[in-house]
Amino acid sequence: MILAIETSCDETSVAIMNFKGFLLSHITINQKNHKKFGGVVPEIASREHLQILQLIIPRALEKANISLNNIKLFSATCGPGLVGGLLVGSNFARSMAIGCKKTFYPINHLEGHLLSPLINNKKISFPYLALLLTGGHTQTYIVNNINSYELIGESVDDAVGEVFDKVAKILGLSYPGGALIEKRAKLGNSKKYNLPHPLEKDKTLNFSFSGIKTSVNIIIKKSIISENVVNNMSASFQNKIIDILVKKLDKTLNFINQRKINISDVVIVGGVASNKKIRYSLKKFCKKNKLNLLYPLNQFCSDNAAMIAWTCLQHYKNKIKPKLNFKVDPRWQLK
Numbered sequence: 001m002i003l004a005i006e007t008s009c010d011e012t013s014v015a016i017m018n019f020k021g022f023l024l025s026h027i028t029i030n031q032k033n034h035k036k037f038g039g040v041v042p043e044i045a046s047r048e049h050l051q052i053l054q055l056i057i058p059r060a061l062e063k064a065n066i067s068l069n070n071i072k073l074f075s076a077t078c079g080p081g082l083v084g085g086l087l088v089g090s091n092f093a094r095s096m097a098i099g100c101k102k103t104f105y106p107i108n109h110l111e112g113h114l115l116s117p118l119i120n121n122k123k124i125s126f127p128y129l130a131l132l133l134t135g136g137h138t139q140t141y142i143v144n145n146i147n148s149y150e151l152i153g154e155s156v157d158d159a160v161g162e163v164f165d166k167v168a169k170i171l172g173l174s175y176p177g178g179a180l181i182e183k184r185a186k187l188g189n190s191k192k193y194n195l196p197h198p199l200e201k202d203k204t205l206n207f208s209f210s211g212i213k214t215s216v217n218i219i220i221k222k223s224i225i226s227e228n229v230v231n232n233m234s235a236s237f238q239n240k241i242i243d244i245l246v247k248k249l250d251k252t253l254n255f256i257n258q259r260k261i262n263i264s265d266v267v268i269v270g271g272v273a274s275n276k277k278i279r280y281s282l283k284k285f286c287k288k289n290k291l292n293l294l295y296p297l298n299q300f301c302s303d304n305a306a307m308i309a310w311t312c313l314q315h316y317k318n319k320i321k322p323k324l325n326f327k328v329d330p331r332w333q334l335k
């Protein structure tokens with residue numbers, strides 16, 4: 001069995017998975033103490049991780065009906081993320097590994113997200129194209145295989161989840177705002193506001209989102225805010241994000257075709273991948289291009305330890321040696 005810990009931001013999560021990839025227990029606690037600050041406070045997050053892990057590790061073992069001695073591999077997110085949280089989670093897992101004389105696997109959080117749609121899903125085949133849509137990153141990867149990832153595009157400024165949160169803040173919605181914008185967008189007119197499409201004519205596969213946020217800010221400052229304004233702006237903003245994602249996906253697929261890489265699956269991962277309108281629109285586009293669009297179960301979209309356990313299992317099965325002396329790296333990039 002594998003015990004995995006995820007503490008890179010404001011979710012504290014523990015998973016116990018067997019070597020067949022079956023989850024025996026999975027507990028994710030979303031820290032609520034940041035709401036009043038309108039964003040994650042790193043110091044509070046690390047202190048909360050410390051308190052919550054002490055409660056949920058015994059609970060996860062109990063739920064799985066096993067003891068610590070049954071665990072063969074320990075793993076934790078070691079980056080990228082907030083350094084305090086990474087230190088708490090990884091030191092917890094590493095200490096348990098040392099105490100039980102077992103191996104510790106440091107896992108890259110982004111790799112966890114990239115592999116998350118594979119958890120108990122045999123329908124995805126390598127190589128596949130992955131759009132990583134989170135609060136901290138917007139990146140496009142060709143996932144050639146386990147441990148072989150090629151970054152081909154990324155945001156040059158804000159991440160897509162970050163811009164959802166910032167626009168939500170401008171509209172007076174609470175943090176995190178992504179799901180709230182999705183809800184409000186259902187009630188609004190997506191054609192009401194004309195927002196910019198940054199890097200539309202750019203030849204690279206990169207994204208840019210911060211100009212949209214600025215544009216929303218300028219429009220809202222000039223408006224008298226009402227329920228209608230919030231709904232219409234949410235719909236217009238979400239629509240623009242979808243437009244950008246679809247057009248960039250089109251460009252990316254052309255690039256992949258030119259390189260004669262044969263893919264049949266496109267996956268979207270990360271918190272923003274739980275947005276139903278985004279899923280629906282990208283699915284429609286992929287279908288037109290004879291591709292499958294897949295995404296993780298909702299519980300594996302935002303931060304969770306199941307994807308860390310799963311990644312650890314893939315490393316173990318593929319005989320990828322863990323970097324035993326790896327320290328946490330808040331900016332750990334996938335090479």
Ligand SMILES: Nc1ncnc2c1ncn2[C@@H]1O[C@H](COP(=O)(O)OP(=O)(O)OP(=O)(O)O)[C@@H](O)[C@H]1O
Pocket residue numbers: 008009080081109113133134135136137160161162164165176177178179180182270271272273274275276301302303
């Ligand atoms: N339904 C939704 N629509 C749009 N955005 C959403 C939705 N649900 C969640 N999000 C956004 O997803 C983000 C959180 O995702 P996730 O937990 O994957 O990011 P993160 O872990 O903070 O970033 P990273 O993985 O890059 O470190 C938040 O910005 C949140 O607003």
Ligand SMILES: [Mg+2]
Pocket residue numbers: 109113134135302303
């Ligand atoms: Mg994440």
